[in-house]
Amino acid sequence: MYIALGIKPDGRRETLGFWLSRAEGESVKDWEDGLDGLWPRGVKRVRIFIPDDLPGLEEAIRKIFPEADWQLCGLHVVRNAPNKAGKNDRKALAQGLKAVYRAEGEGKEALRKLRER
Numbered sequence: 001m002y003i004a005l006g007i008k009p010d011g012r013r014e015t016l017g018f019w020l021s022r023a024e025g026e027s028v029k030d031w032e033d034g035l036d037g038l039w040p041r042g043v044k045r046v047r048i049f050i051p052d053d054l055p056g057l058e059e060a061i062r063k064i065f066p067e068a069d070w071q072l073c074g075l076h077v078v079r080n081a082p083n084k085a086g087k088n089d090r091k092a093l094a095q096g097l098k099a100v101y102r103a104e105g106e107g108k109e110a111l112r113k114l115r116e117r
Helices: 028-036 057-064 074-084 087-102 108-116
Strands: 002-007 013-019
Touching: 013 028, 028 057, 074 087, 087 108
Parallel strands: none
Antiparallel strands: 002 013
């Protein structure tokens, strides 16, 4: 199941929609249909999408909401980054990225510590 959440300019959060995926998985067409369904619910402008890195989703977002910015979900970046590091460095990288992700404010101190490793 996939859920679209929105944050209004006044900070209120709202569930915009939810979808059950089919056994075949996701496609650009599936995502386009879901995103198109947001228009009748009153979603006319999106400033930024922060999704998982699901197949076809970015392409569908670019088509339906071309003015919106895109940023991969930070949690998924933290989870996936160690897989791109050398085997001996994975644990330290994962710990450092978690510290940055969980840091209060901008996390500059946690990021500095990660760079020094």
